[in-house]
Amino acid sequence: MPIVDVHCYLGAPPESVRQGTLAEIQRVLAAGKINAALLASGRAAEGDFRRGNEQVQQVIEGRANVYGLVTVNPSYAEESAEELRRRLTHTVFRGVKVPRASAGPRIFSEGLVNLLNAARRYGRPVLVETACAADVRDVVQLANEFHSLKFIVLGMGGADWEVAVRACEPVLNCVLDIGSLDADRDKVADALAAVGARRLVFASHYPRLHPMYVLGMVRDAAIEDRDRERLLWRNAVELFDLELVNAPLGAARAEGATEG
Amino acid sequence: MFGFWPARRADISPETLVRTLRQHGIDGALTLSTHGIFADFAVGNSETMELCSKAGGLLKPVGTVDPRRFVGGVEAIKQLSGQGVKAWRLFPELQDWTLDSRAAELLLATIKEVGGLLLIDAAESGAPSRIAARVTALGLPTVLLGVSSRLMGELLALLDDAPRVYLETRRLADPEVLVALARRFGVERLLFGTASPLQYVSSARLAVETAPLSDEQRAQVLGGNLARLLGEGS
Numbered sequence: 488m489p490i491v492d493v494h495c496y497l498g499a500p501p502e503s504v505r506q507g508t509l510a511e512i513q514r515v516l517a518a519g520k521i522n523a524a525l526l527a528s529g530r531a532a533e534g535d536f537r538r539g540n541e542q543v544q545q546v547i548e549g550r551a552n553v554y555g556l557v558t559v560n561p562s563y564a565e566e567s568a569e570e571l572r573r574r575l576t577h578t579v580f581r582g583v584k585v586p587r588a589s590a591g592p593r594i595f596s597e598g599l600v601n602l603l604n605a606a607r608r609y610g611r612p613v614l615v616e617t618a619c620a621a622d623v624r625d626v627v628q629l630a631n632e633f634h635s636l637k638f639i640v641l642g643m644g645g646a647d648w649e650v651a652v653r654a655c656e657p658v659l660n661c662v663l664d665i666g667s668l669d670a671d672r673d674k675v676a677d678a679l680a681a682v683g684a685r686r687l688v689f690a691s692h693y694p695r696l697h698p699m700y701v702l703g704m705v706r707d708a709a710i711e712d713r714d715r716e717r718l719l720w721r722n723a724v725e726l727f728d729l730e731l732v733n734a735p736l737g738a739a740r741a742e743g744a745t746e747g
Numbered sequence: 748m749f750g751f752w753p754a755r756r757a758d759i760s761p762e763t764l765v766r767t768l769r770q771h772g773i774d775g776a777l778t779l780s781t782h783g784i785f786a787d788f789a790v791g792n793s794e795t796m797e798l799c800s801k802a803g804g805l806l807k808p809v810g811t812v813d814p815r816r817f818v819g820g821v822e823a824i825k826q827l828s829g830q831g832v833k834a835w836r837l838f839p840e841l842q843d844w845t846l847d848s849r850a851a852e853l854l855l856a857t858i859k860e861v862g863g864l865l866l867i868d869a870a871e872s873g874a875p876s877r878i879a880a881r882v883t884a885l886g887l888p889t890v891l892l893g894v895s896s897r898l899m900g901e902l903l904a905l906l907d908d909a910p911r912v913y914l915e916t917r918r919l920a921d922p923e924v925l926v927a928l929a930r931r932f933g934v935e936r937l938l939f940g941t942a943s944p945l946q947y948v949s950s951a952r953l954a955v956e957t958a959p960l961s962d963e964q965r966a967q968v969l970g971g972n973l974a975r976l977l978g979e980g981s
Contacts, residue, residue, distance in 0.1 A: 502896065504896070668918055671945065699922070699953035699954055703953045706953075
């Protein structure tokens, strides 16, 4: 069964023992039998998002089974809108990433609303990092306001994942990412029971987390194969309109590479 | 842990604990009743001793005391130590007290006096440093629970000066983090933990299983180090 990682980082945070280079990502994700990944810039999460996005584009361009996420910063709404225009018309970028660190005191902000208005024309999923219940409620509020956009609740509210599950259950354009440091047993099964298999995705958040840690949750969740398939890759392929090819993640894209 | 978990709906019954450990091929685990956290440590300790006595060696008791009550805490540590309890878990993160309290100080000193091993949560930034300073002054061997790679700088800075402080691997998550810590401080500083059945076992276990350690080192992390600290191994 293929696995698609919908969120990992190019670049590592200061405390990491990792580098977050493409070569390292290829090696670590391959060890987890992960076939494709969407990369956001680690630098862009807390610093200069434009330079970070540019770096992602340069690194992944022309490579197979690896796609980009455009990082935006609501405090720089105009510049972020320009990034959306520049990157999302480029086929390697398949989603919009809103990091928690640069989103401001609250995720729901005028800047982000303006940005999402600009994002509507591209129709790509919006991935919003959430660390607590208040973050999740803000995403739900945004999802209710922007029906045409799909929101991926990265981190599922951290330790407040139960709130996330309940809050997102009736909001059909909210998709839950199971990956976070909060490995509470029942988390995957409860999320599955509430929102259904079509609204769950797998993200490793590597190198801030590790694929094995998140895949361990899936392994222990004892869910049916068809649900596992949805969670681990099929939903990601549909949400991000991915074309998986028979090539290692990040390999130079060959002319004759076939869809897998 | 076993008992009742108030923060969320979770089946952590003794049966579930034992079944989960067996499903994952875990041969031994430290455990305690959550009644000792949320209600009465004396009753909780009794429940812990009773379950462990019935578990055929699978479960080993962890004692707990509560500095908020304090009364009876010193006596409980001495009494249970006499009955073979070697590990002590304190819960400042759930009981809303700090290590600065005189009650906590006296209880820690008593755990040291009976030759016990302290287990304590250190998940938040700054907690490892505060705990290490306190337990190092006492010479109390201590396992920091819940530490993650986000605290790497803090851990690197403190472990040289805190030779009796150990790390639970559960949330270190990345095999390379385990290897980096093992190289820098010695593999004997790492102890496998799961928080089962509250948390997924495989999330904690895969990092240890896939880390590029020798079989001997892996065995140390998976149980040998704890056995040594409890005076049960070489």
